[in-house]
Amino acid sequence: MFTAPRNNITGRPTKPTIKIGNDEDEDSVESPFTKPQTNHTNANTLRPGNTSSALFPAPNSAQRVGRQRHKVVLQPGHSPLDWAELNSKTASHVLRGVDPSTPPPQIVRITKDELKKHKIRNDCWTSINGKVFNITPYVDFHPGGVDEIMKCAGRDGTALFYKYHSWVNVDRMLSNCMVGILVA
Numbered sequence: 001m002f003t004a005p006r007n008n009i010t011g012r013p014t015k016p017t018i019k020i021g022n023d024e025d026e027d028s029v030e031s032p033f034t035k036p037q038t039n040h041t042n043a044n045t046l047r048p049g050n051t052s053s054a055l056f057p058a059p060n061s062a063q064r065v066g067r068q069r070h071k072v073v074l075q076p077g078h079s080p081l082d083w084a085e086l087n088s089k090t091a092s093h094v095l096r097g098v099d100p101s102t103p104p105p106q107i108v109r110i111t112k113d114e115l116k117k118h119k120i121r122n123d124c125w126t127s128i129n130g131k132v133f134n135i136t137p138y139v140d141f142h143p144g145g146v147d148e149i150m151k152c153a154g155r156d157g158t159a160l161f162y163k164y165h166s167w168v169n170v171d172r173m174l175s176n177c178m179v180g181i182l183v184a
């Protein structure tokens with residue numbers, strides 16, 4: 001029966017050693033090559049207990065969404081950052097497209113018939129989650145393109161909105177564009 005060599009003092013089994021070279025009498029030395037080899041052939045393989053390798057490289061947006069992206073090339077000056085800047089510099093009534101004396105949007109009631117009247121490029125409202133937004137100033141900033149966002153013009157766009165991007169925070173993005181609450 002094979003018995004692993006033991007340390008003379010501690011009595012514990014010694015670390016594995018290998019012979020370097022062919023000389024039988026040469027002292028055996030511990031080799032760095034005896035360490036277990038990690039298989040790095042596919043660093044992205046998610047192995048049980050290995051979470052770090054799965055995060056590098058990070059998945060791109062198409063991989064995160066799980067389908068082909070359909071973002072358009074926006075005109076210069078129409079990036080999401082430009083939209084944020086415009087919001088910070090523009091009075092809310094301008095973005096709402098209403099007279100400055102108009103009451104706060106939370107108490108303005110808008111019927112479906114009224115909503116339907118605002119469906120052209122230069123006067124465009126939509127309703128998402130029961131809130132009515134004037135999207136006229138936002139249309140050119142829409143990363144999905146003008147044609148796509150205009151599909152919700154003058155009507156309830158909630159279903160279309162969630163079909164394409166449930167992760168987008170519309171309340172925040174269009175907070176200054178809210179004109180009222182949709183009523184039956």
Ligand code: HEM
Binds near residue numbers: 065071128149150170
């Ligand atoms: C009024 C509300 C809307 C807002 C505030 C809005 C906002 C956005 C934002 C922020 C993105 C970029 C998303 C990202 O980078 O992850 C986006 C992309 C997009 N949007 Fe909208 N959107 C609106 C309505 C719509 C509607 C009604 C449609 C379709 C009929 C639509 C279709 C798309 C598409 C196709 C993209 C590209 C998404 C992709 O390829 O991943 N959006 N939208």
